[in-house]
Amino acid sequence: MIYVTGDTHGYYDEMLYRLRDIKIGEGDTLIICGDFGFVWDDVSSRIRLKHLQDEKFTIAFVDGNHENFDLLGQYPVIDWNGGKAHQVGRNIFHMMRGECFTIEGRSFFAFGGAYSVDKPMRTEHFSWWKEEKPxxxxxxxxxxxxxxxxxxxDYVLTHNIPESTIIRLGKVPDVHDAELTGYFEWLLRELDFKRWYAGHFHVDKDIDKVSVLYDRVLPIE
Structure with missing residues (x-):
């Protein structure tokens, strides 16, 4: 079975709480739509990442804007389910941008990244990386x-969402993200897909074929 959820930001206990009513185990896959947040260079993050590797299910994620891209880029790139991925752990895979993966017979186009609106408050190579933008x-x-x-x-996996969807979400598109959200707008029109899953906005809402996720964990039938 495949499940998909929103940002986890490295919070292991919170992630497990989301899964409390779901029978997820060996052979299952949990997809996280960006801001995975478990790859950081500190002791507590390494411990939480070790806990994730002890889980029986597979974890796959697209990157968000709050990731340590220096560390993420050090993991080996492998062929995983038909696409390129960083293998972060025994059962943990970063789905690289622009790749297509086949999981349980379903195809997934992955394209992570987004602009950090709080960039002025962050420090490069410590809490912010230019690689957040594609x-x-x-x-x-x-x-x-x-x-x-x-x-x-079959499915699109991103962190951010198309510009028109941002507006319908009641948000104002950020000019710094115009290239990416404009590209997603083009994908929304041109791509033949069943459903689009994303995170970033810390809300749970469906807008036409786009599911914006935060706490929700949805099964992909």
Whole structure:
């Protein structure tokens, strides 16, 4: 079984609380839509990451804007379920931007990243990384993948959401994220998909085919 949820921000106990009513175990996969937050260079984070590796289920995540990209980039890149991923642990995988994965016979297009609105309060290479925003290489990789799959996929996995969806969520799109949210707007129009899952906004709401997630844990049938 595949489940999907929103930002976890490295909170192990809170993540387990979300899963309290779900029978998730060996052979199952939990997908996290960005701000995974368990990859940090401190003792407590390493302990929490070890706890995750003791779980029987698989954890896969797209990156958000609150990740340690220096550390994340040090993990080995492997072929995982048809796409490129950083293997963070025995059962933990970072789904790299612009890749397509097949899990339990379902296809997933992954494209993480977002702009940090609190960037002025953060310190580069300590609490903020420029890699939070997708690079030209990320977009180029996505283009190649979309061409290969014929712009058809079962599910889309992102951290941020299309610009029009942000507006319908009652938010104001950030100009610093215009390239990414504009790209997602194009994907929303051009991609043939069943459902889009994202996080970032710390709310739980469905807007047409886009599910914005925070505390919810949804099964993917």
């Amino acid at each position: 690079s030209k290489e990320d977009y180029d990789n996505a283009s190649k993948t979309l061409e290969r799959i014929g712009k058809k996929v």
